[in-house]
Amino acid sequence: MSRVVYDGTPIEYDEGDTLAIAAVRNGQHPARGGTLCLAGDCGNCVAIVDGTPWVRTCQTPARPGSVVRRHPSGAHPSPGGPEQHTAVAVRHRRAHHVVIGNGESGAAAAAAARAQGDTVLMLDAADGNEVVGVFDGPTIIVRTPSGIDQLHAHHITLATGAAEIHPVCPGNMLAGIYTPRAAAAAQAAGVDLGRIAVVGRNLVAIHGEVGVSAIELADGTVIECDTVVADLGSAPRDLLARMAPMVPVSVVGPAAAAHALPPCPQEGVVCPCGKITVEDLDGVWSKGFNELELVKRASLTGVGTCQGGVCMPHLRAFVAERSGSEPQPFTARPAARQLTLGEAAAGYHIDTFRRTPLHAEHVALGATLDKFGGWYRPWHYGDPVAEYWAVREAVSLGDVSTLGKMIVSGPDVVEALERLYPNHVHDIKVGRARYVINLTERGHILDDGMILRDADDRFTLTFTSGGASTAEMWVRDWVETWGLKVHVLDRTVSHGAINVTGPLAGELLRRAGVADEERPKFLQHRRLAVAGVPCHVMRLSFTGEASFELHHQIDRSVELWQALMHLGQPLGVRPHGLQALFGLRCEKGHILVGQDTELDTSPRRVNMDWAVKLDKPAFIGREALVRTARLPDERRLFGFTMEGPAPLEGSVIRPVGGAADDVIGHVTSSWNSPLFGHAVLMGWQKRAPHADVVEIDGREAHVSPVPFYDPEGARARL
Amino acid sequence: MNEFVETLLDLPWQTCEPKPAYDVVIIGGGGHGLSTAYYLAARHGITNVCVLDANYIGSGNSGRNTTIIRSNYGIPESVRFYQHSLELYQGLEAETGSWIMHSTKGQIWLAHSVTAARTERTRALMNQACGAHTDYILPDEIKARCPQIDLSGGGRYPVHGASYHHEGATARHDRVVWTYAQGALRNGVHIFQHTPVIGLVKDGDRVTGVHTPNGTISAGIVLSAVGGHVSTVAGWAGVRLPIRTHALQAFVTNAYAQEFAPIVSSNDLVFYVSQTPRGQMLIGAEYDRQASYRTATSYAYLQACSAKATIMFPFLSKLRILRSWAGVCDVSTDFSPIIGHTGVDGFMLSTGWGTWGFKAIPAAGEQLAALIATGTPSPLIAPFGLDRFANELAMADPSSAGTR
Amino acid sequence: MLVSDFFDHLSGWRIIASPAALDAAPWPQGSQVVRISPDDVFLIGSEEPSVPGDPWAIVTPELGFSIATVHDLGALAEQHIEWALPTTRPSLAQGQIAGVPAKLVLLADGSTQLLVACAARHELQERLV
């Protein structure tokens, strides 16, 4: 004989016992009283099993050494400490026809299906397969001894049978009360139930202290006994069917049958999970909560472990008697059988964080990496100010492999791009590039990037790292909507890109084998070998300095990066992270879409009307811009400078001397400029007249024209 | 009788049939319809009011939300409005004598990345300026307030910091609904359940009443407060709304001893968890991407939420999921409510409450009642009029609506 | 072991062209044609191909993928794939595997290759062990 430890006491059990049977075999109630169904329908046998509370002991096989504790009396169990949770296996399985319930009706349904040539899979809680729910798909979620099964089925038959109705009367929470099937199961397992009294609807009270000592019948008879077997009929076990109203399932057998309601309960506990009594139901009814749902919600009946399994027939009988009409059962919701969060989480992966081809280089250089737009990116390499100066005074490398990159070609490509973008595209010459924004249909800024013309009918497009994930869909959706002939190939994860930036960037390229005359000029691009690596070299500038973005196949990224770091050593090259980059671009007044813009930022609000050509006949957002151009609009993004340390991004902007809660906007970008020795910022003024001086952080800030740095853009052309 | 039942106030239903005409007919007996009715009667003496609900009161989202009350929004207009609502909630038990199980818990909004930390810091700064009590706090304080957290986030989601909203609270949703219903009924408002409105009565361009299966009811003003179904009702009035309807799901575990004090949300992971007064752990996340009127729940949602919740709170992995559900939410394009006039005479709206409108029930009802009584929107709700969309004055606040 | 070690930078060509041109294209001898979509071919193990039927075809080297050999397709599917695998070979299947977008190339000889973007390879690899 093996043992389990039940509330601190080792008890012996027989082979094949559930924990509940083991308890009653030892003369104990598995929990603290209440009718036992031993069929998983009620919550009267729940206990803490091996540290997990709320486990139905009647559905849990006894295993040597299992530790069971009862829930504390009159209180909820503690959730327990943060133990490491053990991994749960998940299986994706497929089946043609699944029959849930291996009873008579299930067996018949299975036989009929097999006769028609179906392959049938039977699931039954008795075999350890607890069905948690039936979901769209249809997918059946099954809790099995080895983990969670996600079962994808073509056809589902529910043959879950009927649940026996529990007695509601004074004393119905004592130990020693069984349904007929539970009593039979206990006896079949060889459990001695002592003196048994079998009763039906004539039961009016059960007497006893902890366990049953006697029952009282309607005619006043009192029968002494140790066990009450209450035979009150049954109700369909149709939780799964009611739970999935849109999933095609067939319900057969007693699960589908209509059952008569029990008599209206008079006294006792109706809802054992919540210990709700008939008195409570009367209480809410008399207060005007006079229909099933209101009674349920006001008394909190039917929202415990058994999800109404026990109380529903009684509750309906109660409402039927009080209101004179029989109410429908309330909505059923997953989970039909409970599973833990650990089990539900099994096999699920929250995000996929991508790594650029230079990830290992960054790690080796001591970078602090952070997740940014779904990628791990270097935030800095230990000294963001030094990184800043490397860009401003020497040369620096930035990993911009995360940029969205796309090739488009086709007979209609110019037409498509003219309609996609608010600026002109047709006049971009081959070998030239143009900065662009893209808009939503509402005329609000969606993203920004570059258009580079590779040939008359072929272009390269770039998008921000954040916009990259939806860019291909955006282009394809529109092109297909318009019926234009354009081929689209996303290159985001296939091409790496290194930004070589700083006044010595050209010199570094020269040392990497690019002759001065080959070097593209500002807003030009060209295909060149750099340090022997074929590159698409784009001359742009986000930092404000001369910048060459080297786009290349990612198998050569590491080689290219290492060569540039090596060749650049005498020039003082060092890599820069996002922190320095965001400061550099802030000095240039370049917006970061999503940081400096809001959900509804039109070009005019960020002073970018120049990027919109309303003389074009059609582009996405044009109608909206034409309409809203006539509206007054006070919301504007401004550049500011201020003395002292840069305020935190997000600081509020107030009128000078204004009240504490008079907020006219907030700071979107803020940077202690090492070059200027004061703070440069961008932020909103959302109320006209716009002030020249505002208050931020209790200090004055002055509106300043942007770019703060090199307004003529001479350095980018160097 | 248990305490929960004992403390309920009566619902003093009217005993008559609907009258042929009312000054105000409110479609929808959710929190918003009922609080508006209550404040009309209690504050403005406008008692010739009826509320019609297609089902029972509170059968919509007001009876199926995760009950978070907070004002830590990202734009001044929202912070002020929700802060007022939060304060009304704090005083609601005293005002009505009804126990709504209000409990101030504090809300921690976690950041697991530099960018999220920036958002949470921004939130704290904006809140402080506009009267909401929010601070940016560091991991040590987070751990002190919520010892169950794994600050390493399973290695993948290390906690950088959080905004901490001191006054974040919860209240029992049904009790809020009933409290307003009781108050309205006591002041003479009529509430008819199981009375769907199936059309609007129009006189030219004006809305003058509602059609129900039992007949027509005339109204000086018809207010739509129909939660999840506003596109249909507004359509009857000829009003097209910048609204899409999505299902939002949530789930609870069994009940456990009270050990989890605050409400915790996550900016990067987008989920939230709290413990109800009854001991259940209540967990939710984002609304379903696909627009829909279905209230079915999905296993993928349970999976995603469970994965997110257990990675931050390993103790949750042993807890058992009891019940999941969903409600359909009217989500506006700028994630802010739409309150007030519609441009159609006689027809007003309280909508766009999306996944965040439980916390707004007191303030929206109060301010809308004042608007109906006076004809002028107060500064608290004036920014949230429908005309803002045409006027390019959206109240865009996506990062605040995110986690309830 | 469900899959072999991954090999980065599977070398091939990406060809975007009209479906008709791709149908008719004379692919080089010995190359493996993976038809990602009607207008998209991933050509593995070949010289630069040409697509005579479409003057606008985009033909470009593709080095963005990692490849592994699937040792036990049944077990991989049971543990990590929610969707149904194709029932015929040769064929291509695309979707999430252990939460990572990936492709399965089911070859006629009964073997199966697993393709994933190099950028997400490490995530997939960690999840499959």
Ligand SMILES: Cc1cc2nc3c(=O)[nH]c(=O)nc-3n(C[C@H](O)[C@H](O)[C@H](O)COP(=O)(O)OP(=O)(O)OC[C@H]3O[C@@H](n4cnc5c(N)ncnc54)[C@H](O)[C@@H]3O)c2cc1C
């Ligand atoms: C899962 C979930 C969690 C949420 N969590 C939170 C949270 O934590 N914090 C928060 O602030 N908000 C939360 N919300 C949002 C909040 O629940 C809602 O915004 C709010 O309840 C809306 O109230 P309402 O009165 O406008 O609508 P509802 O409560 O939905 O009421 C609308 C009523 O209108 C009735 N109706 C509809 N059509 C008709 C008709 N034609 N005729 C008559 N009657 C009709 C319905 O029967 C219903 O009773 C959550 C929502 C969900 C679904």
